[in-house]
Structures are given as structure tokens and as C-alpha cells.
Amino acid sequence: MSTAKKRNGGYVVDDPTPRAPDRVITGARAWTGVRAGVVKDAAVVIRDRSIAWVGPAPLLPSEYANMPHEDHEGATLLPGLIEVHAHLGGFAYEYEPNVPDPDRLNPGWHALGSLTTARQLASLGVTTVQSLGAKHFADVALREATELGLVEGPRIVASGPQITTTGGHSWATGGEADGIIEIVHRIREHHKAGVDTIKVMATGGFGTYGSAPWNAQFTQEELNVLVAEAHRLGKNTAAHAHGTQGIERSVHAGIDLVAHGSFIGADGKTAFDPRLADEMAERGTYVDTTSPPSFPSVPGETTTPRAKDLFDHGVRLATGNDIGAVLPPSGYIFTLHELEASGIPREDVLLAATSNAAAAAGLAGVTGVLGEGYSADLLVVNGNPLDDLDALDHLDQIIIEGHEFRRDPVEPFDPSAPRHLSGLHQHTPSGLDARTVWVERQRRAAHHPGV
Numbered sequence: 001m002s003t004a005k006k007r008n009g010g011y012v013v014d015d016p017t018p019r020a021p022d023r024v025i026t027g028a029r030a031w032t033g034v035r036a037g038v039v040k041d042a043a044v045v046i047r048d049r050s051i052a053w054v055g056p057a058p059l060l061p062s063e064y065a066n067m068p069h070e071d072h073e074g075a076t077l078l079p080g081l082i083e084v085h086a087h088l089g090g091f092a093y094e095y096e097p098n099v100p101d102p103d104r105l106n107p108g109w110h111a112l113g114s115l116t117t118a119r120q121l122a123s124l125g126v127t128t129v130q131s132l133g134a135k136h137f138a139d140v141a142l143r144e145a146t147e148l149g150l151v152e153g154p155r156i157v158a159s160g161p162q163i164t165t166t167g168g169h170s171w172a173t174g175g176e177a178d179g180i181i182e183i184v185h186r187i188r189e190h191h192k193a194g195v196d197t198i199k200v201m202a203t204g205g206f207g208t209y210g211s212a213p214w215n216a217q218f219t220q221e222e223l224n225v226l227v228a229e230a231h232r233l234g235k236n237t238a239a240h241a242h243g244t245q246g247i248e249r250s251v252h253a254g255i256d257l258v259a260h261g262s263f264i265g266a267d268g269k270t271a272f273d274p275r276l277a278d279e280m281a282e283r284g285t286y287v288d289t290t291s292p293p294s295f296p297s298v299p300g301e302t303t304t305p306r307a308k309d310l311f312d313h314g315v316r317l318a319t320g321n322d323i324g325a326v327l328p329p330s331g332y333i334f335t336l337h338e339l340e341a342s343g344i345p346r347e348d349v350l351l352a353a354t355s356n357a358a359a360a361a362g363l364a365g366v367t368g369v370l371g372e373g374y375s376a377d378l379l380v381v382n383g384n385p386l387d388d389l390d391a392l393d394h395l396d397q398i399i400i401e402g403h404e405f406r407r408d409p410v411e412p413f414d415p416s417a418p419r420h421l422s423g424l425h426q427h428t429p430s431g432l433d434a435r436t437v438w439v440e441r442q443r444r445a446a447h448h449p450g451v
């Protein structure tokens with residue numbers, strides 16, 4: 001399918017992405033991305049970029065019998081993993097370019113950093129990445145470059161800069177808007193720039209000077225308009241919300257995905273709100289798994305303690321880890337282990353990382369499931385991740401839209417390494433409540449505007 005594409009710049013290019021090879025992949029089993037979706041002695045048929053058939057190999061329809069077969073003995077076939085909360089250009093800030101005026105490099109620097117982060121994630125088996133905040137619409141550029149085959153990487157769902165209040169959380173990313181008219185205008189600008197999803201900073205955060213995580217940044221009316229306008233334009237919505245006030249307003253506005261969902265009360269201490277969680281479960285609001293540890297911190301707690309509380313109330317979880325802002329891409333698989341350690345059953349962790357995450361990113365029916373008509377985004381792993389998530393470290397193949405992804409080397413993730421400490425534990429020096437942590441973070445943020 002080599003249809004010509006007209007680009008915005010006025011020139012026309014043929015779709016340069018080569019047709020993916022048709023083939024049959026077999027393994028000891030497939031886990032299809034739905035509950036109890038195990039197929040023993042499984043075969044997956046890939047035709048071009050889509051899955052044409054999934055089932056037990058002995059039942060393979062005769063029309064596929066003559067296609068090239070790849071047999072992976074003892075392996076599990078499963079949908080590619082998904083990250084719903086990345087800041088792809090974030091780690092570009094860790095490195096200062098060696099030129100007199102680094103600011104001049106900002107858009108290019110951001111784009112190159114985004115490509116690197118996206119490829120690192122793909123190298124771990126993450127075949128779809130939702131960007132929830134990017135300067136200069138670098139995420140849209142990356143999505144386009146990937147779709148055109150100029151670069152190889154995961155499928156990108158792009159938000160552009162987060163919509164925030166003037167001087168509000170992550171204002172430096174470039175999405176300030178105050179009041180209903182400006183919010184609507186900002187969404188339409190984002191639409192014009194080609195975003196897929198609208199990310200709003202519903203509360204303050206830890207990384208921006210003068211921004212308090214427990215306070216909502218927008219009124220109920222403003223959030224209602226934001227969600228309605230985004231939905232009118234066919235875009236998904238996601239809200240950064242640490243404070244309970246902002247979570248509640250986002251949920252009432254009909255937001256699709258809450259990021260963080262930390263339940264920080266007005267006093268700066270964590271207080272899980274079971275009533276609000278029940279409401280989220282009822283409405284089908286997705287919550288990502290990047291809640292920071294409790295305030296005050298609880299010894300021995302995992303990095304995502306709120307996920308278990310939400311899970312127990314039937315809230316739909318999607319794996320999103322603030323990759324690029326809080327965690328480096330190499331930490332993705334570690335976070336799945338943390339979810340399991342928090343008490344969430346292994347299959348539910350995998351559901352959060354596949355079909356749930358796809359739905360949370362507006363891709364239900366597109367990816368996250370091994371099923372007929374879905375995009376051929378899948379992993380071949382040695383071993384069985386339903387028995388042990390460590391199997392995810394033994395990737396045999398990563399297939400993105402029917403093409404095998406050629407991996408970059410990824411530095412092993414060490415949660416205790418100093419570089420990662422700043423991210424993982426940025427919210428949690430032990431014994432301090434959120435206000436104390438915040439004051440400390442403010443000092444740092446004043447010299448380092450958050451992403």
C-alpha cells in the first residue's frame with residue numbers, strides 16, 4: 001500500500017514505509033492482551049502491518065499455510081507494551097550542549113532527545129508511547145517522521161505542550177492559557193499543529209517554581225470546556241493531577257486519563273479518597289501508574305502505592321511512568337515489577353501495560369491486543385511473563401506495525417543509582433511531608449524549569 005501522501009509543506013512524497021513481510025509466527029503460547037487470553041501452541045499471522053489471524057497453530061487456516069513460518073520454541077507471543085505518560089525530550093535537559101548559546105538549539109535538541117528516548121523505550125518492547133507534554137511539538141514531528149519511515153521507533157501519540165495556567169506547572173513547555181477563551185484557542189492551535197491528545201495540568205506539580213501540587217489550577221467550568229472542546233475535535237484528554245481537588249474536577253469534567261492520581265489533600269498529606277475512586281471506576285476514568293510515594297512516606301512502600309488502592313476499587317490502570325521527567329526510559333520494566341510488588345496480580349499488570357494502556361491513549365481497537373485487524377505490534381519473549389515478569393527481559397523479537405524493530409543498547413536500570421534517585425525519590429525524602437519536599441524542590445526548580 002504505497003499511497004502518495006501530501007505533506008503540509010506543499011510537496012508530495014510516496015509513502016516510503018516498505019510493506020511489512022507477510023508471515024506466520026508460532027510459539028509455545030500467546031497471551032492476547034485480554035484477561036485469561038492464553039492460546040497454547042499459538043500462531044499469529046501477520047499480513048503487511050496488521051494481524052490477520054491468531055489461534056492454535058494446528059487450526060491455522062489453509063490460506064496461510066504456505067506463508068513463511070518463524071517458529072520460536074518455548075516462547076510467548078504478546079502485544080507490544082505501552083507507555084501512556086512520557087516526556088520524550090525530558091532527558092535532553094540533562095546534557096548541556098557545548099556551545100555559547102544552548103537556547104538556540106532548543107527545538108533541535110528536543111527533537112533529537114525525543115528520538116533517543118522513544119527508541120530506548122522501543123528497545124525494551126514498548127511499541128506505543130503517548131507523549132504527555134513536549135516542547136515545540138517535537139512529539140508531533142517525531143510521530144510524523146516515524147510514520148513516514150524517516151526514523152524507526154514506537155508508534156507515537158502526541159500532545160504537544162501541556163495546557164497550563166500562566167506561570168503554572170510546566171509553563172516553560174509553552175502551553176499557557178487563562179480563562180475559557182484562551183483555553184479554547186489553545187486547544188484549536190494544538191489541533192492545527194496536529195496533536196492527538198490534549199494534556200492539561202489540572203494541579204500544580206513539584207518541578208515548577210511557585211506551583212503547588214495540592215491546588216487545582218483550573219476551575220470546574222474551565223476543565224469542562226477543555227474536555228468538551230478536545231472531544232469535539234476527536235482528541236483524547238489527559239490531566240496531570242496530584243491534588244484531590246484537581247483529580248475530582250478532572251473526573252467531573254469527563255477526562256479520559258488522570259496522570260499521577262496522588263490524592264494529596266489541602267494539608268499536603270496523602271489521603272486516598274475511596275468515594276472518588278469508586279466514581280472513577282464507575283465512569284471508566286483511566287489512571288496512570290505514576291503516583292509518587294505517600295506523603296509522609298511509608299517505609300517499604302513501592303514507587304506506585306496509589307495504584308493498588310485504585311486497583312482495589314476497580315479503577316482502570318494504564319502504565320504511565322512520567323518517562324523522561326521522573327524515570328529514564330530504561331526504568332519501564334522495573335515499574336511493572338513495582339506494580340506486582342504492590343500486590344496487583346501479574347496478569348492485571350500486563351493488562352495495564354497493553355489493552356488498558358491502549359484504551360487510555362485513545363487506541364482501543366488499534367493496538368494492545370493480539371487480535372484480527374489489530375496493528376501487528378507484538379513481542380516474542382523467551383519464557384512466560386504470566387509466570388514471571390522477568391521473561392520480558394528476554395526479548396527475542398520486537399515487531400512494530402509488522403516491521404521488526406532493530407534494538408538500541410539500553411543501559412540496565414539501577415533504581416539505587418544516584419542519577420535515578422533524583423527522579424524516583426524526588427518526592428520522598430523520608431519523614432517529610434509534601435509541603436517540605438515542595439519547598440526543597442522549589443529551590444531546585446528556580447534554576448531548572450520543569451518539563
Ligand SMILES: [Zn+2]
Nearest residue numbers: 085132322325
Ligand atoms: Zn508528566
